Amino acid sequence: MTTDSTSLGKLALSSMRLNRGVLILVGVAVVLVGTCAWALQRLLDVEVNKVDYHFSRLVESLNENRLFLSNVNSAVNDAQDVLTKNITPLQSTLVFHGAGVNIYEGKEFSFSTPFNLAQSDASETVSQTAFSLGMHLANFYSEFWSGSVVPSPQLFLLPSGHEFTLAVPAIGARRGHAAILSLESYLETSKGLLQLFKERQSALQEGQVYWANTGNVSEGNAKVFGFIKINLPTRFLRVEGDDREVLLAALINVRRLSETPTSVDTPAFDDLTLIAPSGEVLLGRRDENNTRPDGMRFTSSGLEMKVASDGDERWTAVYRISYDSFFHYAKWQLLSIFGIALLCVYVGWLVNRWYRLRVVRPAEQAHRRVIESEIFSRAVIDTAPTGLCVVRQSDNRMLLANKRAQTWLGNSQYISRLIREQQADMGEACVEVGGRYLHVSFSSTRYQGQDVIVCAFSDVTGHKDDAAALTRARQQAEEASQAKTTFLATMSHEIRTPLYGVLGTLELLELTPLDKRQQVYLNTISRSSSTLLQLISDILDVSKIEAGQMALEPGRFCPLDMVEDVVDAYAAAAEGKGLQIYACIDPQVPDQLDGDQSRIRQILNNLLNNAIKFTDYGRVVLRLKVVQRDTQHVTLQWQVTDTGVGISEAQQQRLFEPFYQVFNGHSAGGTGLGLSICMRLSELMGGQLRVVSEPGLGSSFSLLLNLPILEGTLPAVSDLQLRPSPVYVRAPVTELAETTCGWLNRWGAQALVASAGPINLSPGAVLVDLLPGRHGSLEWDGPRVIGVPG
The missing domain is CATH 3.30.565.10 (Histidine kinase-like ATPase, C-terminal domain)
Known part of the structure; x- marks a missing residue:
């Protein structure tokens, strides 16, 4: 039944749903804010990871280059006799002539690392000792950096007398954006290093690695020099006097350290300040404040992250990322947040419109239809094909009943007694009223502010009669089945008794003298009688099984x-x-x-x-x-x-x-x-x-x-216990031979399956030959046991 109370209930339910919807929207808003915060944190974590990766690579590269320079110094001091050998490289080529200088490219073999030798064009001949020194330096360079995980540097060797300069690897030896050295940068860098050597030569200690810088980080050409002073014999320089000091410098490109597959399109930083363990600023701002703690912070110009290395030598770096770069990377995330905000506004407008259409207007219409619904509900109750009534729980008084219920029940004594007997809030029962069987379904509910029980009655008198008839039919069928089983069992016994006499007589007859024709007839009668006996036995077994009497x-x-x-x-x-x-x-x-x-x-x-x-x-x-x-x-x-x-x-x-x-x-x-x-x-x-x-x-x-x-x-x-003697078993079927071996082994013998070929006869061995006529002959001189059917 549909009434206006139902519409009002829907209205109240809609209001409650609206309140829950508001709570859900607030929860969604909180989730969205949290998601945005999480996304921003993820972006910051990505930048921090990039910085940590680059700094770890930078520190590792600095340590590797310091170790390389120290190893070169040790190699020069420990192997002077090897270096003095004047080994001319197999390949040398003049690659540049001009500006008062000749630049040669040399290498020991075609697959060796090439190097450059630059000397004044006033020299009449090429310094073969310098080529030998370059070849040794290139070989040492290849051996060391082939086992390193960091990018190799550009190496320079410059004597204090400006006799020549060496560069490893040669100009153009690196491919793609990994190249550091070009013709112009070679001359410019050599000139700058010679100037640095003049200024600091007297202050440099032999065997100690120093650091310097060149270039600008923001312009992408930031480079750090690690250099060491080495005493080289004058015979390498073709000059008179004591050993000459030379400068060995390793050039590190800072930007190359961040070239990984995950950061090709996203640089790790815009600006970098690198501070050596001594406190000297090698890259970046000279007025860098080194006292603030490590970590990330926001500044007026962008993100700033300070990191430091562990260990005795503490390298410090400050990375800076501008807000323009950061927002450029996160533009899709920001657009997503803006789109979510627009979506929230649109959803709010939809909710407001839904409230007007689904709550306010239906409330007005429900108020006008409440009386119509009440009248309609009563009409539906009266015309229902089942008996319906409403009983108050407090005194079991019938408050409402349709005409069919009044006709079937007459008064409320039956329903009152039924409700008293049933303690559950809902259930079913069957009652007999005036020779009529009624199926009752009842359930507790509320009606006009009172606790009531709604009862529905269905006339099941016809079903009762049908069920009784079905029960009688089933009993009759079971009795017939039992009678059939009893008949079959009895007849089977009765038939088998004379049949046993027939079979016994046939067996006696078979013992008497018979001619060939009589023997054929007798065999036919015997087979037929045996088949009949088996048939009767099967019928008896089936009867016992169906009757549940098979024990x-x-x-x-x-x-x-x-x-x-x-x-x-x-x-x-x-x-x-x-x-x-x-x-x-x-x-x-x-x-x-x-x-x-x-x-x-x-x-x-x-x-x-x-x-x-x-x-x-x-x-x-x-x-x-x-x-x-x-x-x-x-x-x-x-x-x-x-x-x-x-x-x-x-x-x-x-x-x-x-x-x-x-x-x-x-x-x-x-x-x-x-x-x-x-x-x-x-x-x-x-x-x-x-x-x-x-x-x-x-x-x-x-x-x-x-x-x-x-x-x-x-x-x-x-x-039974056999001697532990060898026993060979031979049979036409391997399975039969293996089974026989198993039993013989169980009884103590050492049984084996005999192969088709010759058998090595052991002392005391026995051959068990099963079904010998069904497989080939076998030569055997020892004892033989023949197994035949029987």
């Missing part, structure tokens, strides 16, 4: 003896069809088990009978193996495998249905009950019966049972 009779039995008995029972039938039949028993099978031997034997008999029946050539194998074993129980698998006609996948789906026959027209006959009974018996014993088959290849049926293990030994071989 298991567990007892002690030997699984080995049972398998042998089953195979022996069908050996003649298999031999008559020219089939091989044998059993393969796992040596780990327990000697004594507790189970229903007769039912297991019945299943195996049925499976073996079917295997022989539907196999025209090949073999039938009964395998018994241990699947799982503990101290008290064992899971065994009996598997019957044949090489018969096989069963298709579609036929396997219905194989275990009663009366289903795979080959209806097959001469083997049968009723189709055998496998169904086997499946029922396996399930009754808590086991499983499975089939795997392929048309034309044969079938394999597996019975899995979990049985208790009993104490005891094999009856016939309880005290």
Whole structure:
């Protein structure tokens, strides 16, 4: 029923939803602000990571270059005899002539690192000793920097007498933007280094590395020099006198250290101030305040981050990133924040419009329809096909009822009694009122400010009559089924009694003298009688299973003896069809088990009978193996495998249905009950019966049972113990030979499967030859045991 109270409820619900919506919007706003703050922090973290990466690379490069210069100094002092060898490089080329200077490029081999030699064009010949020194320096340069993870520097060697200058690597030896040295910068840098050497030569100590700078960081050509003074013999310089001092300088390009795949399009900084451990400012602002703590801070011009290295030598760097650069990197994030703000404004306008359309206007309309809804609700109640009434909970008084409820109930005594009996707030019940069965559904609710119970009545008299008729029909069907089962069981017993007499008489008749024709007739009668007996037994088993009267009779039995008995029972039938039949028993099978031997034997008999029946050539194998074993129980698998006609996948789906026959027209006959009974018996014993088959290849049926293990030994071989002598087992089937070896090994022998070729005869060895007529001959001079069917 729809009333104006429902509309008012919707109005109130809408107002509550609006309040919740406002709270949700506030929460979303907080989330957005937090997201923006998190995004900004992420941007700052990215910049800090870039700075940390660049500074770590810078400090590592400075340390590597200091180590390199120190190693060169040590190498010069420790290997003067090697350096004095005048080794002329294989390749030298004049690359520049002019401005009073000749610049040569030399290298020892075509794949060696090239170097430049510059000397005055007034020199008539090229200094071969200088070339030798350049070659040694290039080789040492290649050896050291090939194992370093930082970019290699540009190396200069300048004698104080200006005889020549060396540069490693040569001009143009680096590719792309990694190049530091050009022809103009070579001459300019050499001139600047010579001037620096003149100014500081007297103050420089031999073997100590010093640092200087050149270039401007903001212009992208900031470079740091590490240099050391070395005493070089005058024979390298072709001058007279004592050893001459030379300057060895390594040029480091600061910008190259930030060239990584993650920062190609985003430089790590706009400006850099580098302060040496001595406090000297090598790069950047000379008035840098070095006393403020490390970390990031905001300044009027941009972000400023100060970092310092660990260890005894404390390098300090101050990186600066302008706000223009930072906002350029974060423009998409800022546009996203602006878009989110516009979205919030638009959502607010939509909420306001929704409130006007869905709350204010519906409230006005609900007020006008409240009376109409009340009248309409009462009309719906009166015309409902079920009885409806409303009962007050305080005194069980009926407040409202439609006409159908008044007709069925008459008064409220029935409903009052029902409500008193039912303590739950809602439920169902069935009552009889004046010979009419009523189904009652009730539920607690509120009506006009009171706690009430709403009851709905449905006339189920017809359903009751139908249910009673159905119950009687089911009972009659069960009685008929029971009578059928009893009849079948009785008739099966009655029929089997005279049939046993017929079979016994046939066996006696078979012992009397008969001619050939009479023997054929007798065999036909015997087969038909056996088939009839099996059919009657199957019908009796099916009847017992359906009636729930099939009971298991567990007892002690030997699984080995049972398998042998089953195979022996069908050996003649298999031999008559020219089939091989044998059993393969796992040596780990327990000697004594507790189970229903007769039912297991019945299943195996049925499976073996079917295997022989539907196999025209090949073999039938009964395998018994241990699947799982503990101290008290064992899971065994009996598997019957044949090489018969096989069963298709579609036929396997219905194989275990009663009366289903795979080959209806097959001469083997049968009723189709055998496998169904086997499946029922396996399930009754808590086991499983499975089939795997392929048309034309044969079938394999597996019975899995979990049985208790009993104490005891094999009856016939309880005290059997063989000598530990070699025993060779030969059989037409490898599986049969391996199984026999397992049992012989269990009894103490040293059994092996005999190969097809010659066998090395050991003293006391015995050959066990199984079915010798079915495989090739074997030369054997020792004792031989022949196994034949029987």
